[in-house]
Amino acid sequence: EVQLVQSGAEVKKPGESLKISCKSSGFSFSSYWIGWVRQMPGKGLEWMGIIYPGDSDTRYSPSFQGQVTISADKSISTAYLQWSSLKASDTAMYYCARRTRNYWYLDLWGRGTLVTVSS
Amino acid sequence: EIVLTQSPGTLSLSPGERATLSCRTSQSVSSTFLAWYQQKPGQAPRLLIYGASSRATGIPDRFSGSGSGTDFTLTISRLEPEDFAVYYCQQYGSSPFTFGGGTKVEIK
Numbered sequence: 001e002v003q004l005v006q007s008g009a010e011v012k013k014p015g016e017s018l019k020i021s022c023k024s025s026g027f028s029f030s031s032y033w034i035g036w037v038r039q040m041p042g043k044g045l046e047w048m049g050i051i052y053p054g055d056s057d058t059r060y061s062p063s064f065q066g067q068v069t070i071s072a073d074k075s076i077s078t079a080y081l082q083w084s085s086l087k088a089s090d091t092a093m094y095y096c097a098r099r100t101r102n103y104w105y106l107d108l109w110g111r112g113t114l115v116t117v118s119s
Numbered sequence: 120e121i122v123l124t125q126s127p128g129t130l131s132l133s134p135g136e137r138a139t140l141s142c143r144t145s146q147s148v149s150s151t152f153l154a155w156y157q158q159k160p161g162q163a164p165r166l167l168i169y170g171a172s173s174r175a176t177g178i179p180d181r182f183s184g185s186g187s188g189t190d191f192t193l194t195i196s197r198l199e200p201e202d203f204a205v206y207y208c209q210q211y212g213s214s215p216f217t218f219g220g221g222t223k224v225e226i227k
Contacts, residue, residue, distance in 0.1 A: 037164075037218075044207060044218060044220045044221045045156075045164065045209075046218065047209075047215050047216045061214075061215035062120070062215065095163055095164070103151070103152070103169065103170075103211060104152070104211035104214075105152075105154040105169050105209060105211045105216075106156075106164075106209075107166050109163040109165070111162075111163050112163055
């Protein structure tokens with residue numbers, strides 16, 4: 001089955017680090033861009049950035065540049081989103097999604113990982 | 120950065136009625152590069168429309184998209200109970216590939 005399976009919900013304290021994952025199956029992971037989208041509680045969708053696992057080419061939205069790191073391990077078909085020092089404002093649902101072959105829209109989504117940052 | 124403004128914020132309609140959702144962009148976007156997504160409570164977004172007017176795989180033909188330049192529209196011809204959800208537009212012609220704020224279609 002073609003799918004993206006995301007890691008489970010996380011509860012962290014401010015200042016802690018975190019790495020969440022998105023594992024693909026059913027398609028050639030190295031040949032598709034994988035993006036990350038944030039959804040803060042009760043809010044809309046925000047495009048964070050995207051990576052091409054084939055060569056690790058990564059693009060960030062200016063709003064998220066320097067705030068998070070996107071990476072991928074093509075040997076295990078998994079993309080990652082990580083923070084070095086979480087803030088309460090990072091509390092959100094994070095979705096990974098696959099870009100189509102030729103255009104920058106997202107045709108396959110993971111179910112999301114809820115990250116809660118609270119002291 | 121291209122800003123997308125969706126209106127109305129909330130649309131209250133009854134099943135069987137027609138829904139018309141608007142998405143305006145702050146700069147002209149080629150119609151090739153405009154998508155619509157549907158999100159139901161507790162679920163991930165789902166691709167509905169790409170290229171402004173092409174339905175994604177498995178999307179019923181009651182969903183249609185149109186528009187060009189800075190004005191785009193998603194139309195649901197006859198609302199089914201499962202169509203009550205939040206809808207987002209996205210431009211993917213210029214990075215960052217921004218989303219609109221969403222329109223909630225609720226049962227009247």
